[in-house]
Amino acid sequence: xxxxxSYFDDKVQSLGFATDTxxxxxxxxxxxxxxxxxxxxxxxxVITGALTVLLPGQSNWETFSAGQGFDVPENSHFDLKxxxxxxxxxxxx
Amino acid sequence: xxxxxSYFDDKVQSLGFATDTxxxxxxxxxxxxxxxxxxxxxxxxVITGALTVLLPGQSNWETFSAGQGFDVPENSHFDLKxxxxxxxxxxxx
Numbered sequence: 001x002x003x004x005x006s007y008f009d010d011k012v013q014s015l016g017f018a019t020d021t022x023x024x025x026x027x028x029x030x031x032x033x034x035x036x037x038x039x040x041x042x043x044x045x046v047i048t049g050a051l052t053v054l055l056p057g058q059s060n061w062e063t064f065s066a067g068q069g070f071d072v073p074e075n076s077h078f079d080l081k082x083x084x085x086x087x088x089x090x091x092x093x
Numbered sequence: 094x095x096x097x098x099s100y101f102d103d104k105v106q107s108l109g110f111a112t113d114t115x116x117x118x119x120x121x122x123x124x125x126x127x128x129x130x131x132x133x134x135x136x137x138x139v140i141t142g143a144l145t146v147l148l149p150g151q152s153n154w155e156t157f158s159a160g161q162g163f164d165v166p167e168n169s170h171f172d173l174k175x176x177x178x179x180x181x182x183x184x185x186x
Contacts, residue, residue: 002106002121002178004097013095015106017121017178019141026119026140026180028095028110047119047140047182048112085095085110087119087182089140 008034014090023092029082037077040093045069049086054079101127107183116185122175130170133186138162142179147172 003016005025012034014027023040026047044051045068052063056076064070072078096109098118105127107120116133119140137144138161145156149169157163165171 002103002123004099004106006097010095013097013108015108015119015121015180017123017180019180020177024141024180026108026121028108028119030095030110048117084113087108087110087117089180 008032019091025090025092027088027090029080029086029088031082031084034080034082035077036072036080038072038074041074042072043069043091044072045089045091047087047089049082049084051086051088052081052083101125112184118183118185120181120183122173122179122181124175124177127173127175128170129165129173131165131167134167135165136162136184137165138182138184140180140182142175142177144179144181145174145176 006013011030011032014025016025046064046066048066050063050065052061054061055078099106104123104125107118109118139157139159141159143158145154147154148171
């Protein structure tokens with residue numbers, strides 16, 4: 001089953017599904033600033049565009065472009081600045 | 094704006110958006126067999142999973158896995174066999 005979810009007034013939308021090994025989602029973020037919380041640990045990979053992220057415990061924002069990714073610990077949160085429509089893959093756990 | 098579209102009884106779902114250069118969509122296909130028509134030329138790239146495709150004018154099916162992709166000419170169609178949930182990026186034109 002594929003689960004469509006909208007966040008932040010439809011400015012972030014995702015399609016949740018199960019890969020052969022982990023739960024995952026692909027999604028798109030429009031330009032904006034967002035804060036996400038995590039339950040399981042997450043691996044975020046940029047497909048197109050770029051994500052500028054402030055990871056938990058960090059004081060510097062880092063920008064990740066297409067083909068790059070970052071990890072977010074479980075039970076934490078991360079802040080994002082998005083300047084162009086950005087597609088991403090997130091895998092959980 | 095991000096446009097959610099469902100096909101084949103929700104077994105294929107996509108999120109349409111504009112990259113800096115081209116229209117695009119990210120999507121997920123559940124296991125199944127599908128035929129898609131094209132208007133503009135399309136570049137399909139597999140993000141997770143695999144797509145087995147019969148391209149127009151071809152007699153052999155080809156399988157593309159994560160990180161691989163294929164091109165479909167404009168105003169044509171292509172057939173897909175999907176055996177596992179597969180996420181993809183499609184760019185148009």
